[in-house]
Amino acid sequence: MLQFKQVSKYYQTGQIQQQALKHISEQIQTGEMIGLCGPSGSGKSTLLNICGLLDLSYQGELYFDGHKLDNDPQHCMILRRQQLGFVFQRFNLVPVMSAFENVEYPLMLNQVAIRERKQRVMQILDAVGMAEFAHSKPDRLSGGQQQRIAVARALVHKPRLVIADEPTASLDSHTAHQVVELMKDIGKSHQTTFVIATHDSRMSEHCSRLIQLQDGQILAKETATCV
Amino acid sequence: MLQFKQVSKYYQTGQIQQQALKHISEQIQTGEMIGLCGPSGSGKSTLLNICGLLDLSYQGELYFDGHKLDNDPQHCMILRRQQLGFVFQRFNLVPVMSAFENVEYPLMLNQVAIRERKQRVMQILDAVGMAEFAHSKPDRLSGGQQQRIAVARALVHKPRLVIADEPTASLDSHTAHQVVELMKDIGKSHQTTFVIATHDSRMSEHCSRLIQLQDGQILAKETATCV
Numbered sequence A, B: 001m002l003q004f005k006q007v008s009k010y011y012q013t014g015q016i017q018q019q020a021l022k023h024i025s026e027q028i029q030t031g032e033m034i035g036l037c038g039p040s041g042s043g044k045s046t047l048l049n050i051c052g053l054l055d056l057s058y059q060g061e062l063y064f065d066g067h068k069l070d071n072d073p074q075h076c077m078i079l080r081r082q083q084l085g086f087v088f089q090r091f092n093l094v095p096v097m098s099a100f101e102n103v104e105y106p107l108m109l110n111q112v113a114i115r116e117r118k119q120r121v122m123q124i125l126d127a128v129g130m131a132e133f134a135h136s137k138p139d140r141l142s143g144g145q146q147q148r149i150a151v152a153r154a155l156v157h158k159p160r161l162v163i164a165d166e167p168t169a170s171l172d173s174h175t176a177h178q179v180v181e182l183m184k185d186i187g188k189s190h191q192t193t194f195v196i197a198t199h200d201s202r203m204s205e206h207c208s209r210l211i212q213l214q215d216g217q218i219l220a221k222e223t224a225t226c227v
C-alpha cells in the first residue's frame, strides 16, 4: 500500500548539505505493522515525515495504493486527513484545546456527526486510560499522558495508514501495553497499516516486520533488530 | 544530601484540586544514583521539579545538605546554577543557540574562563557522540540528538545533584549506553548524586536504589521495580 523508490533527502544548513536519507527503496503491504528501527540520527523521523505526506520535498518516488504521489500539496492534505494518522515524536498537541478536543479534531475534519464523535472520542480515550482527563489541556498533563492523547488522536478516525514516531517512549509498561494492544486491535479489525519508528522492544516485538536504518540507508534484512 | 519530609503538592485547575504528591518522605545520600519509577501520571516529574528547586510551591519540607530550604527564590536560583543539573522531559533547549552554546551556558553562569569552557564543552559533547553537531541549532537535530544535548548541558558544570527526567527515552541502545556510562563516570569521580525518573530498564538497572511512586505516594521498598 506504500512504496518508496530511490527516496533521498538532504537538509541544507548554510553551506553544508547533509544527506539524511540515501536511495531508500521498500514496499509495505496493507495490514503490516512495520517497526522502523535504527540509531539516533539515522533518519527515522525524516522517513516517517515523507511516508506521512508531511514532507513533500525529497528526491525519488513515493507510491500510495499504487498511485505515484505527485506532491500536489492540496491532494496530499486531503489524503492525510482522511487516510492517515500521525503520532509525532514531540506529540504536537494543540495547547488551547482540551484532550477531548484534540482527539475529536480528525473526526471533525472528516465531518463525523456530533453524537458519533463524542462516543468515539470517549471510547478511544478510555482505551488509552485517559477518559478522566478528557477536559484537561496538554499543559496540565504528564509526558506519558500527552503521548497517549497523541496516540488516540492518530487512531480515532480509523485511518488506513498510521505513522507513529516513538509512540511508547514516555510510557510505563502498563500504558505501553495498552497502546500496543489498541494498535493491534485496530490493525486486525480495520486492516490498518502501521509504520512505527521505535527504540522500544515492548513495541517492536509486536511488529510483523522490522526495517533497520543506519546513516540514512536500509540495512540488509537478516540483521534487522530494534534494540 | 537531599531529604523530603511530608512533601505534598496539589494542582488547582478551576474548581478541581488534584493531589499530585501525598506526604512524600525520603532521604537520599551523597553519591547515590536513585531510579524514580512509577506509572505515567504517578508524580515523577512533579517530584523532580521540587528536588530540582524549580517548583517552590508545595507543602512539607525539603533539606539540601542538611539545611532546610526556605524557598527564597534568589537563594534557590544560585543553588540551582552552581550545584544542580537538570535534564528536562521535553529537553527545553534554547532554540536560538547552537548545541555548543546550549551546553556552554551553565559554565558561563559559573564564570568559567573561555578556554576551559571550550575544552569542557567539546569533551562532553564527544562523550555523548554529538561533537560533530556542535554548531547545529536544536531544530536541526533529531529527538535523540536533542536529548543528548540536554544531558550534556546538565552535566558539564559537574553539579553536585543531577535531576534527570527520563534521560534515555528517545535513545537507541548504543547512545543510551553512552549516556549511562557518562553518568556513572561522573558519579564516581565527583560523588555526584543522581535522581532519575525513568521507565527504561537500560537506565534503572544501573541505579543504586529504586524508589517507586504510585498515585503520588512512595510504595514499600521491597516491591520497587522500574518496569
Ligand SMILES: Nc1ncnc2c1ncn2[C@@H]1O[C@H](COP(=O)(O)OP(=O)(O)OP(=O)(O)O)[C@@H](O)[C@H]1O
Pocket: A139, A140, A141, A142, A143, A144, A145, A170, A172, B011, B012, B013, B018, B020, B038, B039, B040, B041, B042, B043, B044, B045, B046, B047, B089
Ligand atoms: N501543571 C499541571 N497542572 C495540573 N495538573 C498537572 C500539572 N502537571 C502535572 N499534573 C498532573 O499531576 C499528575 C502527575 O504528573 P507528573 O507529570 O508528575 O507525572 P509523571 O509521573 O511524570 O508521568 P509521566 O511518566 O507520564 O511523565 C498527573 O496526573 C498530571 O495530570
Ligand SMILES: Nc1ncnc2c1ncn2[C@@H]1O[C@H](COP(=O)(O)OP(=O)(O)OP(=O)(O)O)[C@@H](O)[C@H]1O
Pocket: A011, A012, A013, A018, A020, A038, A039, A040, A041, A042, A043, A044, A045, A046, A047, A089, B139, B140, B141, B142, B143, B144, B145, B170, B172
Ligand atoms: N530540519 C533539519 N535540518 C537539518 N538537519 C536535520 C533536520 N532534521 C533532522 N536533521 C538531521 O538529519 C538526520 C536524521 O534525523 P532524524 O530526525 O530523521 O533522525 P532519527 O532517526 O529520527 O533520530 P532519533 O532516534 O534521535 O529521533 C540527523 O543527523 C539530524 O541531525
Ligand SMILES: [Mg+2]
Pocket: A044, A045, A046, A089, A165, B142, B143, B144
Ligand atoms: Mg526521531
Ligand SMILES: [Mg+2]
Pocket: A142, A143, A144, B044, B045, B046, B089, B165
Ligand atoms: Mg513525567
